[in-house]
Amino acid sequence: MDYLDPRIAAVRRFNRFYTQKLGVLGEGLLDGPFSLTETRILYELAHREGLTAAGLARELGLDSGYLSRILRGFEKAGLLDRGADPDDARRSVLRLTDKGRAEFAPAETRSSEQAARWLAGLAAPAAGEVVAAMRRIERALGGEPSRAWVMRPPRPGDLGWVISRHGAIYAEEFGWDGTFETLVAEIGAGIMKNLDPAREAGWIAELDGLPVGSVFLVRVDDTTAKLRLLLVERQARGLGIGARLVEECERFARRAGYRRITLWTHSVLVAARAIYARAGYQLVAAEPFHDFGQELTSETWELALD
Known part of the structure; x- marks a missing residue:
């Protein structure tokens, strides 16, 4: 790997810019009570049914021990509980409690408001180009952009x-x-x-x-x-x-x-x-x-x- 490749410098520069833009460098994401990792875990639990700890670790690329500590913290705070997997009694599925959904909701709102502010500051063609570029990056790196x-x-x-x-x-x-x-x-x-x-x-x-x-x-x-x-x-x-x-x-x-x-x-x-x-x-x-x-x-x- 040629670490002097200017493309590598460009990727690193963009990462520094974007992490600052996202507001993830503080103790809590967007000045909220949860870190970036915690917020992402809560997002998956809020929007998907039937997730297991192993499946969540695999999909998010998280160390299982690290994820387990976060989940235990959520359980202790009353944000998460576990239930039997209807397809396999040996496994348990994760689900947010009503308190968990209530505490995650402001983070979802702040994230949407942040994206809306970014787009509002751009002319319509420029905003379209930014979103299209994000889609191309996601697809090129193996993701599947939503088309809703x-x-x-x-x-x-x-x-x-x-x-x-x-x-x-x-x-x-x-x-x-x-x-x-x-x-x-x-x-x-x-x-x-x-x-x-x-x-x-x-x-x-x-x-x-x-x-x-x-x-x-x-x-x-x-x-x-x-x-x-x-x-x-x-x-x-x-x-x-x-x-x-x-x-x-x-x-x-x-x-x-x-x-x-x-x-x-x-x-x-x-x-x-x-x-x-x-x-x-x-x-x-x-x-x-x-x-x-x-x-x-x-x-x-x-x-x-x-």
């Missing part, structure tokens, strides 16, 4: 994200110029300015607390709705987000009493067109035109709701 995502209504600030990410993504992936972002800004402003909550809606997809997708459904007339501004960030593709957003538009449209949904797209948007086709939309018109600095073919798709 949620869908919610738009909040103040989301429209700016929708506009900027449309402009950036379409420029990067298709070479479209700034006139497309201008069009998206006009569309988005019109939607939010005139939104009728009874017959129109929008949804934002979030992954790890960051926006990664969008879609809106707006009224055309009493019987027709239009699907607009469908977008999924590159790092969130493959999770079914686009299909789920399109599905939610259909559900809302049916509840609102529409008889059909229409949308405008382009032939180069292969992934989006595949989502529409799987959802039952039909291509009803196509027309070549020049816009956004490109030669394109615009398409109109429709879904009958009868």
Whole structure:
């Protein structure tokens, strides 16, 4: 091993920076009563059922004697008890008591608040890059990053994200110029300015607390709705987000009493067109035109709701 390898120095420098950033250098993690190791053990016990001491030591890479001393301390403090393993009476499983859950809860809250402060201090694209980099590191070192995502209504600030990410993504992936972002800004402003909550809606997809997708459904007339501004960030593709957003538009449209949904797209948007086709939309018109600095073919798709 070449200890003068600059990569080694870079890893060590990042470790020093990140441990200070995490607040793990003090006696208690984030000024709480538990050390980093104790907090991690409590986290596993709070979020998983059926753990044994041997299994916990193996998964966290802890010396069994060291772990045993920590667990005995938890038991003495009334935070932990042991019960019989229903699958093997020779083993006991660990579980937090009500007191243990109550005392761990502030640590969970402080950790979430810390992450929220970090992300709030970054612009949305930068925050996305940080989280994506964390995922790459975790995966490269043998971990399995969570891919859970949620869908919610738009909040103040989301429209700016929708506009900027449309402009950036379409420029990067298709070479479209700034006139497309201008069009998206006009569309988005019109939607939010005139939104009728009874017959129109929008949804934002979030992954790890960051926006990664969008879609809106707006009224055309009493019987027709239009699907607009469908977008999924590159790092969130493959999770079914686009299909789920399109599905939610259909559900809302049916509840609102529409008889059909229409949308405008382009032939180069292969992934989006595949989502529409799987959802039952039909291509009803196509027309070549020049816009956004490109030669394109615009398409109109429709879904009958009868």
